[in-house]
Amino acid sequence: xxxxxxxxxxxxxxxxxxxxxxxxxxxxxxxxxxxxxxxxxxxxxxxxxxxxxxxxxxxxxxxxxxxxxxxxxxxxxxxxxxxxxxxxxxxxxxxxxxxxxxxxxxxxxxxxxxxxxxxxxxxxxxxxxxxxxxxxxxxxxxxxxxxxxxxxxxxxxxxxxxxxxxxxxxxxxxxxxxxxxxxxxxxxxxxxxxxxxxxxxxxxxxxxxxxxxxxxxxxxxxxxxxxxxxxxxxxxxxxxxxxxxxxxxxxxxxxxxxxxxxxxxxxxxxxxxxxxxxxxxxxxxxxxxxxxxxxxxxxxxxxxxxxxxxxxxxxxxxxxxxxxxxxxxxxxxxxxxxxxxxxxxxxxxxxxxx
Numbered sequence: 269x270x271x272x273x274x275x276x277x278x279x280x281x282x283x284x285x286x287x288x289x290x291x292x293x294x295x296x297x298x299x300x301x302x303x304x305x306x307x308x309x310x311x312x313x314x315x316x317x318x319x320x321x322x323x324x325x326x327x328x329x330x331x332x333x334x335x336x337x338x339x340x341x342x343x344x345x346x347x348x349x350x351x352x353x354x355x356x357x358x359x360x361x362x363x364x365x366x367x368x369x370x371x372x373x374x375x376x377x378x379x380x381x382x383x384x385x386x387x388x389x390x391x392x393x394x395x396x397x398x399x400x401x402x403x404x405x406x407x408x409x410x411x412x413x414x415x416x417x418x419x420x421x422x423x424x425x426x427x428x429x430x431x432x433x434x435x436x437x438x439x440x441x442x443x444x445x446x447x448x449x450x451x452x453x454x455x456x457x458x459x460x461x462x463x464x465x466x467x468x469x470x471x472x473x474x475x476x477x478x479x480x481x482x483x484x485x486x487x488x489x490x491x492x493x494x495x496x497x498x499x500x501x502x503x504x505x506x507x508x509x510x511x512x513x514x515x516x517x518x519x520x521x522x523x524x525x526x527x528x529x530x531x532x533x534x535x536x537x538x539x540x541x542x543x544x545x546x547x548x549x550x551x552x553x554x555x556x557x558x559x560x561x562x563x564x565x566x567x568x569x570x571x572x573x574x575x576x577x578x579x580x581x582x583x584x585x586x587x588x589x590x591x592x593x594x595x596x597x598x599x600x601x602x603x604x605x606x607x608x609x610x611x612x613x614x615x616x617x618x619x620x621x622x
Contacts, residue, residue, distance in 0.1 A: 380414025495529030
């Protein structure tokens with residue numbers, strides 16, 4: 269019998285938590301040794317109960333033999349070291365794509381809310397754009413919102429990306445279904461999809477918070493873009509904190525719900541995310557090109573407009589009033605900034621920095 273079957277046995281039984289199973293596997297030098305050892309305690313009673321249930325045992329043997337997914341088990345040498353260190357690491361990682369990404373020392377997890385604002389989208393855009401050319405691997409959860417945005421931006425900037433799913437990898441069960449194309453694009457661009465659930469698994473609500481521990485466990489740094497004070501985003505951040513990982517949170521308007529999570533984390537001691545420099549220092553990427561230093565302005569008026577916009581978004585009329593310049597001059601300056609990808613028009617009809 270394949271040695272991985274014994275891991276699958278422990279993956280399927282009920283009554284022992286992952287943390288306890290991992291402790292026992294480590295204590296007895298592997299899942300097969302644990303299976304073959306008779307324990308005189310409550311854990312042993314639970315294990316023996318399932319071993320004696322021939323119908324159940326035959327069922328999971330068949331299920332194991334019919335596995336179609338590629339996988340890495342916790343006993344494999346290429347299982348991610350950082351993930352193995354968390355309180356309850358998954359016994360299996362089922363995957364599609366480039367599994368070598370799991371051995372990268374540059375995995376960076378980015379999480380945020382499903383609902384987004386222009387501030388959060390634009391900050392994420394600027395952040396990931398600035399990371400272009402680095403060896404960083406962007407990990408996120410493929411959920412609607414900031415997750416989707418992060419994966420798509422990683423692909424646009426030629427950065428590898430890992431999607432950690434709360435569903436199985438089966439196309440008919442992949443969640444959310446609206447991101448099937450994005451999932452395929454990730455695979456096609458040398459990225460990776462992973463899940464702790466084999467293809468025959470029906471997606472359950474409790475899979476979503478469980479997925480968040482994998483997002484936190486894969487990397488040494490978690491970026492929190494947005495989220496309410498009670499949200500899946502904060503679960504990911506809390507796991508990262510509990511595991512001694514770096515957490516960087518984007519500060520925002522205290523009156524907006526989606527900023528409450530990051531602001532709460534900052535209040536509790538998380539680092540403030542100010543720029544890509546915060547990330548590069550953690551990963552010792554000191555030689556990153558600072559793209560903002562390459563900005564070139566054709567005249568002093570454009571510089572004045574840009575400096576005002578760095579303080580806060582402005583309408584055209586407000587810029588005319590504050591700078592005492594004509595609307596024609598302001599429009600020319602705005603056009604120059606737009607061509608360089610530095611500003612755009614927000615939902616309030618204001619010009620703001622990207």
